[in-house]
Amino acid sequence: MALVTAGFAVSADGFTAGPGQSLDKPFGAGPVSELTRWMFQTPDENKAEMDALVQADAYIMGRNMFSPGRGEWDLSWRGWWGEEPPYHGPVFVLTHHERDDLPMDGGTTFHFVTGGVEEAMSRAAEAAGDGRVDIAGGAATVNQFLAAGLVDELTLSITPVVLGEGERLFAGVPPLKLEQISSRAASLVTHITYRVVR
Amino acid sequence: MALVTAGFAVSADGFTAGPGQSLDKPFGAGPVSELTRWMFQTPDENKAEMDALVQADAYIMGRNMFSPGRGEWDLSWRGWWGEEPPYHGPVFVLTHHERDDLPMDGGTTFHFVTGGVEEAMSRAAEAAGDGRVDIAGGAATVNQFLAAGLVDELTLSITPVVLGEGERLFAGVPPLKLEQISSRAASLVTHITYRVVR
Structure with missing residues (x-):
């Protein structure tokens, strides 16, 4: 059985992004640069936690983490990450709109799932085997999986x-x-990993 | 100038108590025993943080932290802590209802302040001198002081x-x-202390 994880940078008051996210402001408004400052200013101190974000065997993400668009797909949008995304494996994107699989360079393939959290988890777990499925984000997506009892371990980078x-x-x-x-x-962040008790 | 601190046990989702606080359930409903389990099960590990809660030179607390009552005072209520409260110094209680000073054993005196956060801070800071004023709680009270820019350091015990x-x-x-x-x-909790940047 795959281990299901999620990891997020959060503010001290529990937000993963500010209000008003957009193409120009993917983390929204407010002093949101603090959420990621530890990654940019102190990467050596935080290598283990940063690596963990992209070393799973399969990933699940919400539509809004894949794309700034809403509604029908703009097929020219191929994610925020350029032609070689950092995942190097299957990424299952939750959406209400069907789209063909999107293979990228370096082994990442985006699969678009219209059957909700259960279908996404089922497909990701099958792809991961005995490995790890990571719920990559955003907050609304991980909240759905937490509420459904489908997350084993959660890392908060506070x-x-x-x-x-x-x-x-x-x-x-x-x-x-x-x-x-x-x-x-670490100097700019505290990483806490929790196991969800069932 | 006094240093103004506050320290709270919070859940991973940022609550200091559950819903429906009452005389029988001072922390409200839900799995709230987890908020204080570290204090009861691992006091030796957490002595510094527990001591800090009762080693300030003056304290401020909300009416609800002093008393389960609301409205006019029941003068027979002398706090949750028995005849010798752990504060051993002046405690300024925010209230809308006047009440005479209440000296207790061991050096604690409860002073009842009807002039709001500024009056409470002014009196507590004067009492503390160059020492420390602690905002003892609850959350609604510390939120008022945070919003007013009157807190220097905040410890979250997550x-x-x-x-x-x-x-x-x-x-x-x-x-x-x-x-x-x-x-x-520590084994059951993570303590993070923040300085508020002005």
Whole structure:
């Protein structure tokens, strides 16, 4: 059985992005540069956590993480990552609009799933085998999987900023018992990994 | 000038208590025992953080942290802590209802402040001198002081539970830049202290 993980940079008040995300502002408005400053300014300190984001065997992401567009597909949009995305494996994109598989350079293939979280998880788990499925984001997507009881481990990279509004991790998620399985402080962030207790 | 601090146990989703707080359930409903389990099961590991909660030179707390009552005072209520509260110093209680000072054993005196956050801070800072004023709680109270720009350092003791609803730390607080000044993992909790950047 595949291990299902998710990892997010969050503000101290629990947001993964500010309000008003757009093509120009993928993290929305407000002091959102703090969410990723640790990645850009201190990559050596945080290599393990950054690597973990792109070393799974299969990925699931929401439509909004793949594309700034909504509604019918603009087929010229091939993701935010250029011709060689960092995933190097299958990525299942949740959407209400069908689209053919999109193979990219370096082994990444985007698969577009219209059957909801269960179909996405079923296909990703089959692709991952005994490996790892990572719910890549965004917050609304991981919240669906958390609410459905489909996440095994969750890493919060807690960053030193209060955003006040935006995309809230855990919105709509019912009470869950967690187990803190690791916690590590770096200079600009604290990484805590929880196991979801069932 | 006094240093103004606040320290809270919070759930992974940012609540300091569940919904429906009452005399019988001071932390409200839900799996709220996780918020304080580290204090009861691993006190030796967390002595510094627990001591910090009761070693300030003056304290401010909300009416609801002092008393389960609302409206006019029941003068027989002398706090949750028995005749010798752990504060051993002046405690300024925010309220809309006047009440005479209430000296207790061991040096704690409860002062009831009807002039709002500024009056409470002014009196607590005067009492603390060059020492420390701690905003003891609850969340609604510290949120008022955070929103007013009156907090210097904030410690979050992040506990392994998702509550889903309740008293939310940072509710109504506008965007703030923070600096992570310490972060420490214990087995059941992670303590992060932030400085508020002005």
